[in-house]
Amino acid sequence: MEFIQPGSWAEALAIQAELPAAVPLAGGTDLMVELNFGARRPGALLDLTRITELRHWDIDGNQVRLGAGVTYSQVITELRGKLPGLALAARTVGSPQIRNRGTVGGNLGTASPAGDAHPPLLAARAEVEIASVTGTRSLPVDQFFTGPKHNALEPGELIAAVRIPLPSGPEQFSKIGTRNAMVIAVAAFSLALRPDCQEVGTGIGSAGPTPRRARQAEKFLAAALAEAGLWESRARLPDAIGAEFGDLVAAAAEPIDDVRGTAAYRRHGLAVMARRTLAWAWQDYQHGYDGAGYEGERDEPCE
Numbered sequence: 001m002e003f004i005q006p007g008s009w010a011e012a013l014a015i016q017a018e019l020p021a022a023v024p025l026a027g028g029t030d031l032m033v034e035l036n037f038g039a040r041r042p043g044a045l046l047d048l049t050r051i052t053e054l055r056h057w058d059i060d061g062n063q064v065r066l067g068a069g070v071t072y073s074q075v076i077t078e079l080r081g082k083l084p085g086l087a088l089a090a091r092t093v094g095s096p097q098i099r100n101r102g103t104v105g106g107n108l109g110t111a112s113p114a115g116d117a118h119p120p121l122l123a124a125r126a127e128v129e130i131a132s133v134t135g136t137r138s139l140p141v142d143q144f145f146t147g148p149k150h151n152a153l154e155p156g157e158l159i160a161a162v163r164i165p166l167p168s169g170p171e172q173f174s175k176i177g178t179r180n181a182m183v184i185a186v187a188a189f190s191l192a193l194r195p196d197c198q199e200v201g202t203g204i205g206s207a208g209p210t211p212r213r214a215r216q217a218e219k220f221l222a223a224a225l226a227e228a229g230l231w232e233s234r235a236r237l238p239d240a241i242g243a244e245f246g247d248l249v250a251a252a253a254e255p256i257d258d259v260r261g262t263a264a265y266r267r268h269g270l271a272v273m274a275r276r277t278l279a280w281a282w283q284d285y286q287h288g289y290d291g292a293g294y295e296g297e298r299d300e301p302c303e
């Protein structure tokens with residue numbers, strides 16, 4: 001097996017163009033497991049760890065541009081104020097060792113339905129920045145997942161970054177596992193309230209062939225809050241709204257029975273998580289939380 005270590009992004013893209021079968025390596029926390037179990041035997045590995053810009057994030061307008069090689073530990077320590085949903089999810093990933101090595105770009109690369117970064121990225125309406133020698137394209141994250149462990153990358157393409165709008169309101173994340181750490185989600189859910197657009201974002205994990213949004217639930221909640229004037233008043237949220245939201249989230253899932261849980265349990269868990277994350281987010285909103293770092297105008301339009 002050839003081991004290629006480019007020193008720059010341009011070099012990495014050139015190699016990926018020349019050798020599209022070379023498999024990119026970031027933290028290796030998914031890939032090395034596959035290699036060690038003999039599940040994969042690529043002819044070449046393209047080690048991206050020497051490309052320093054991949055490990056950086058910056059603010060670009062009202063977005064965080066998160067380099068594909070930013071680790072979960074970085075998200076937790078450096079971005080918990082700016083991206084609270086993603087940081088909450090990052091805290092549930094593996095163990096400290098896994099969080100030190102594992103990257104958001106690697107989570108997207110694997111595209112597992114159970115990847116914990118995916119629900120908050122979906123809820124935040126993030127975009128994946130994809131690069132090749134011919135240029136860069138951007139894809140909404142809900143179009144990036146094409147099937148179980150399949151993504152929209154074409155041969156010769158690499159994930160450069162994820163662009164995540166700074167939140168204008170509270171974000172929450174919840175995950176069901178069989179224990180508190182080192183656990184693959186039985187089901188996961190993320191919620192983002194977007195008061196500037198009077199919109200709601202959702203992300204469902206581990207309950208369908210791909211991570212997905214609960215679009216009907218998003219529409220219902222945004223409209224219910226608008227009809228009752230709650231976006232403005234921040235008054236108490238009627239229980240019936242939370243209950244209906246939970247049911248619509250559960251209905252949006254397409255879970256299966258497997259070793260980690262039954263489809264029925266996953267649906268039930270999603271309804272509970274949706275109600276709870278809404279209650280937590282609403283409490284934050286009532287306490288005046290309007291996001292951190294968000295300043296007025298959005299770069300991207302409301303939907």
Ligand SMILES: Cc1cc2nc3c(=O)[nH]c(=O)nc-3n(C[C@H](O)[C@H](O)[C@H](O)COP(=O)(O)OP(=O)(O)OC[C@H]3O[C@@H](n4cnc5c(N)ncnc54)[C@H](O)[C@@H]3O)c2cc1C
Binds near residue numbers: 092093103114153160
């Ligand atoms: C013990 C253990 C516990 C874990 N717990 C969790 C958990 O709780 N939640 C969770 O979501 N995951 C968990 N994982 C899985 C893994 O840690 C995550 O999916 C992590 O985000 C992978 O990132 P990485 O940088 O290690 O990716 P790698 O293993 O380096 O790569 C993963 C895939 O992405 C591709 N890739 C990497 N970077 C790029 C790029 N820039 N462009 C294109 N393709 C790229 C690789 O080719 C590979 O196919 C766990 C893994 C282990 C071993």
